[in-house]
Amino acid sequence: MQHVAILGSTGSIGTQALAVIAANREKFSVTALAAYQNDQLLEEQIRLFKPELAVLVDGEAAGRLVRRYHGATRILSGEDGLMAAATHEKVGTVLTALVGFSGLKPTLAAIEAGKAIALANKETLVAAGELVMSLAQKKGVPILPVDSEHSAIFQCLQGEDRKTVRRLIITASGGPFRGMKQQQLKAVTVSDCLKHPNWSMGRKITVDSATLANKGLEVMEAHWLYNIPYEQIEVIVHPQSIIHSMVEFCDGSVMAQMGMPDMRLPIQYAFSYPERWPAGYPKLDFTAFNKLTFEKPDTDTFEALRGAVAAGRAGGSMPCVFNAANEIAVYAFLNNQIGFLDIADVIKQTINGHQRLTEPCLEDLLKADSWARQYATQIISNDYNHRK
Numbered sequence: 001m002q003h004v005a006i007l008g009s010t011g012s013i014g015t016q017a018l019a020v021i022a023a024n025r026e027k028f029s030v031t032a033l034a035a036y037q038n039d040q041l042l043e044e045q046i047r048l049f050k051p052e053l054a055v056l057v058d059g060e061a062a063g064r065l066v067r068r069y070h071g072a073t074r075i076l077s078g079e080d081g082l083m084a085a086a087t088h089e090k091v092g093t094v095l096t097a098l099v100g101f102s103g104l105k106p107t108l109a110a111i112e113a114g115k116a117i118a119l120a121n122k123e124t125l126v127a128a129g130e131l132v133m134s135l136a137q138k139k140g141v142p143i144l145p146v147d148s149e150h151s152a153i154f155q156c157l158q159g160e161d162r163k164t165v166r167r168l169i170i171t172a173s174g175g176p177f178r179g180m181k182q183q184q185l186k187a188v189t190v191s192d193c194l195k196h197p198n199w200s201m202g203r204k205i206t207v208d209s210a211t212l213a214n215k216g217l218e219v220m221e222a223h224w225l226y227n228i229p230y231e232q233i234e235v236i237v238h239p240q241s242i243i244h245s246m247v248e249f250c251d252g253s254v255m256a257q258m259g260m261p262d263m264r265l266p267i268q269y270a271f272s273y274p275e276r277w278p279a280g281y282p283k284l285d286f287t288a289f290n291k292l293t294f295e296k297p298d299t300d301t302f303e304a305l306r307g308a309v310a311a312g313r314a315g316g317s318m319p320c321v322f323n324a325a326n327e328i329a330v331y332a333f334l335n336n337q338i339g340f341l342d343i344a345d346v347i348k349q350t351i352n353g354h355q356r357l358t359e360p361c362l363e364d365l366l367k368a369d370s371w372a373r374q375y376a377t378q379i380i381s382n383d384y385n386h387r388k
């Protein structure tokens with residue numbers, strides 16, 4: 001029986017993780033659930049999964065839940081509540097499915113407390129890969145990938161000697177604007193952007209997929225998860241999202257992991273590893289997908305990918321700053337404060353304004369993150385607000 005905590009239980013990954021658990025009820029006990037403010041959905045989840053602890057970071061939302069709910073689950077709020085869920089003594093595995101930099105502190109706390117991490121929150125590794133991976137190594141806890149590409153690579157690497165890996169090939173769908181040039185991208189709307197061709201996901205990652213920043217974040221995530229230099233990580237556009245990523249070995253042999261674009265698969269594998277459990281999710285029909293195609297990413301048009309890889313290569317505090325600027329720019333875009341192409345521009349300006357720290361500690365990264373958020377917010381209010 002696995003005792004799990006799900007941080008971000010009301011989101012796209014969180015709800016799919018609970019679907020995996022519901023389909024394998026005898027294997028799991030859901031000990032803690034945490035979300036930001038969706039008290040209605042969290043209450044439903046409490047009634048279904050009966051956790052010992054449920055957390056809403058937002059105090060008002062937690063207050064609403066406390067007034068309505070009178071069962072056995074303890075309800076907490078705020079950052080302290082989130083930390084309590086991440087470190088609950090009965091929990092063995094913590095699924096980190098919060099969105100953004102907010103995942104970092106609870107993930108570090110969970111590792112410190114010796115929990116296995118099923119990691120969906122890629123921003124944690126982007127912002128603080130060195131700290132997270134070295135703490136995990138020190139504590140002897142596994143970081144099990146949930147992100148589909150990293151799960152694919154993890155599966156391809158099973159039983160292989162890491163020294164024989166020549167390169168990781170990360171696939172990208174290309175997003176809803178694949179093939180477009182900057183002139184066309186000037187006019188795209190939030191609603192165009194939220195129509196991902198293959199995956200149904202939260203709003204932030206869906207915008208990241210459209211700018212290709214998601215692929216840049218994933219390159220950094222792979223660098224830290226698999227301890228592999230950037231020169232050995234390649235991105236290839238594969239519009240069908242059937243091959244989830246590949247590993248090329250020193251003899252030229254390439255292993256690929258394939259499947260329907262369905263996050264329940266990698267989520268389940270992160271929970272079941274080292275076992276593989278049966279599942280009733282839709283299976284791949286090769287006659288329906290009889291053409292798998294590949295192209296080079298257009299980094300002149302989708303500049304965020306090139307910027308992310310450059311930030312990753314620069315290292316130190318730069319990836320953390322890239323991530324923070326991206327988060328601010330994405331939410332500004334979602335709030336119609338800036339256009340689609342401005343996202344990459346805000347990131348670029350923030351990166352250019354940053355004095356990189358070479359070996360940042362956690363406090364340095366927290367400062368770099370908040371500096372970048374303020375800087376990017378200032379750019380948006382100075383440079384873009386007057387254009388509207």
Ligand SMILES: NC(=O)C1=CN([C@@H]2O[C@H](COP(=O)(O)OP(=O)(O)OC[C@H]3O[C@@H](n4cnc5c(N)ncnc54)[C@H](OP(=O)(O)O)[C@@H]3O)[C@@H](O)[C@H]2O)C=CC1
Pocket residue numbers: 007008009010011012013014034035036037038039057082096097098099100102120121122123146147148199200201202203204205263
């Ligand atoms: N969705 C997907 O298919 C994939 C997602 N990922 C990664 O997984 C992570 C989650 O993505 P996704 O599920 O799409 O996101 P969603 O926006 O759908 O869900 C985010 C979840 O995190 C909670 N949350 C948001 N901010 C905070 C905060 N400050 N403190 C505590 N909880 C918070 C939300 O609560 P509330 O609902 O109450 O606001 C919600 O439960 C991201 O890092 C993403 O990049 C990776 C691969 C695929």
Ligand SMILES: CC(=O)[C@@H](O)[C@H](O)COP(=O)(O)O
Pocket residue numbers: 147148149171172173174175199205208209210214215263
């Ligand atoms: C499902 C998943 O893992 C996402 O990160 C997905 O990869 C997004 O699709 P893109 O390939 O368009 O970024």
Ligand SMILES: [Mn+2]
Pocket residue numbers: 147148149218
């Ligand atoms: Mn992914």
